[in-house]
Amino acid sequence: MSCFSDFPMPEDFPNFLHHSKLLEYFRIFARKFDLLKYIQFQTTVLSVKKHPDFSSSGQWEVVTECNSKKQSAVFDAVMVCSGHHNLPHMPQESFPGIERFKGQYFHSHQYKHPGGLEEKRILVIGLGNSASDIAVELSKKAAQVFVSTRHGSWVMGRISEDGYPWDMVFHTRFRSMLRNVLPQMIRKWMMEQQMNQWFNHENYGLEPQNKYLMKEPVLNDDLPSRILYGAIKVKATVKELTETSAIFEDGTVEEKIDVIVFATGYTFSFPFLEDSLVKVEDKMVSLYKYMFPPHLEKSTLACIGLIQPLGSIFPTVELQARWATRVFKGLCTLPSERTMMVDIIQRNEKRIDLFGKSQSQTLQTNYIDYLDELASEIGAKPDILSLLLKDPKLAVKLYFGPCNSYQYRLTGPRPWQGAKSAILTQKQRILKPLKTRAVKASPDFPVSFLLKTLGFLAIVVAFVFSFSGSNLSA
Numbered sequence: 001m002s003c004f005s006d007f008p009m010p011e012d013f014p015n016f017l018h019h020s021k022l023l024e025y026f027r028i029f030a031r032k033f034d035l036l037k038y039i040q041f042q043t044t045v046l047s048v049k050k051h052p053d054f055s056s057s058g059q060w061e062v063v064t065e066c067n068s069k070k071q072s073a074v075f076d077a078v079m080v081c082s083g084h085h086n087l088p089h090m091p092q093e094s095f096p097g098i099e100r101f102k103g104q105y106f107h108s109h110q111y112k113h114p115g116g117l118e119e120k121r122i123l124v125i126g127l128g129n130s131a132s133d134i135a136v137e138l139s140k141k142a143a144q145v146f147v148s149t150r151h152g153s154w155v156m157g158r159i160s161e162d163g164y165p166w167d168m169v170f171h172t173r174f175r176s177m178l179r180n181v182l183p184q185m186i187r188k189w190m191m192e193q194q195m196n197q198w199f200n201h202e203n204y205g206l207e208p209q210n211k212y213l214m215k216e217p218v219l220n221d222d223l224p225s226r227i228l229y230g231a232i233k234v235k236a237t238v239k240e241l242t243e244t245s246a247i248f249e250d251g252t253v254e255e256k257i258d259v260i261v262f263a264t265g266y267t268f269s270f271p272f273l274e275d276s277l278v279k280v281e282d283k284m285v286s287l288y289k290y291m292f293p294p295h296l297e298k299s300t301l302a303c304i305g306l307i308q309p310l311g312s313i314f315p316t317v318e319l320q321a322r323w324a325t326r327v328f329k330g331l332c333t334l335p336s337e338r339t340m341m342v343d344i345i346q347r348n349e350k351r352i353d354l355f356g357k358s359q360s361q362t363l364q365t366n367y368i369d370y371l372d373e374l375a376s377e378i379g380a381k382p383d384i385l386s387l388l389l390k391d392p393k394l395a396v397k398l399y400f401g402p403c404n405s406y407q408y409r410l411t412g413p414r415p416w417q418g419a420k421s422a423i424l425t426q427k428q429r430i431l432k433p434l435k436t437r438a439v440k441a442s443p444d445f446p447v448s449f450l451l452k453t454l455g456f457l458a459i460v461v462a463f464v465f466s467f468s469g470s471n472l473s474a
Helices: 019-032 129-139 166-170 173-181 184-195 223-229 313-328 337-355 367-378 384-390 392-400 405-409 419-424 426-434 447-473
Strands: 044-050 060-066 069-075 078-080 104-107 121-125 144-148 232-235 238-241 246-248 259-262 301-303
Touching (some): 129 144, 129 223, 144 246, 173 392, 223 232, 313 367, 405 419, 419 426
Parallel strands (some): 078 301, 104 259
Antiparallel strands (some): 044 060, 238 246
């Protein structure tokens, strides 16, 4: 679900990758397409400014530094791909008493491994993916781990129906359609039922404060079990810190805290750009479809990856890049500045309705809707109704199966001949790395199914007889 649209992961790679495996995939991809010669490593971008004749050329002056040597070059277009995880956000002003705390404290960005934190009493502030991963890992070494959360969060396991990865089941066009067309109350009720299917979040102190917002869930297979073990204790918001203890808003106190990990997220900025180009205010930027500054005379600057989709980031940024390059080349045109501003305002209102006003949700967007929107801009969105007549098997797979990146190489610019095969064989490739032990295949008509069917029929017969018997006696 995270691979590039014309380059499936190697078959022996696991479904959820260690970071070293992801790096290996990028290296294989770069070698395959001979990309390394275009990349300047160990180079810092100092400034990106409009060329003096920008209004006619759309060009940019870019100043870089490598090995203490500055260089200036002119480029026809610029894509800013530094993302939104580049500046650790550590709001110490929100934690009175932090200045007198005698223990160790640091941002989760600095955490690498639990070494040196054995047998400590540790407080993790936050309940995102990083906070949960760190808390779980530390709980196996520390004396006690506490997790402080302001709003709570839904927690999902990576394993979903029949043992398949969660996003293969969750991210289908059919389910996306249901989420879009069902009344809000029904949609919210279904989401709560789905999230509580694994375990009751209220019982674990994890239930979100506003449980009906479509906030990104935490993906962690171990967090609930570590809470059951007592190795992790979920706490309310920190009200105040003393030299050795944490006082929480519910009045409880935890003494002898040795270490505090601030998993309080990130912010972003673009110090190499002029404020007038991409201005950041309250973790928000005004960009058309999260990409283009609307006020430029020439559309030759695009932000890539400044977004937080509910699915994988890699297919998302690939489609962003495919659209941006076609805009740069003049093959696609952007609407007027006024139209773009109206879209930015309406999109933000819709985002607040779905995801809330929290600063951590300012870049959140629905996954498949946004992918299709980008694909439509370049003519790469699959026409499922048309395919239903030509290739019904493929059409059904596109609609009810996982929405993968290959779908956007069936048509449009630079289609990939292997796209159809990659779509139809995704299930086999998901299972391939799991089948490391030969197991005799089960019969197509399992005995368990037969027993369940017979049992159901027996219940129906018994019900009919009991109903007819009651009528006779009457």
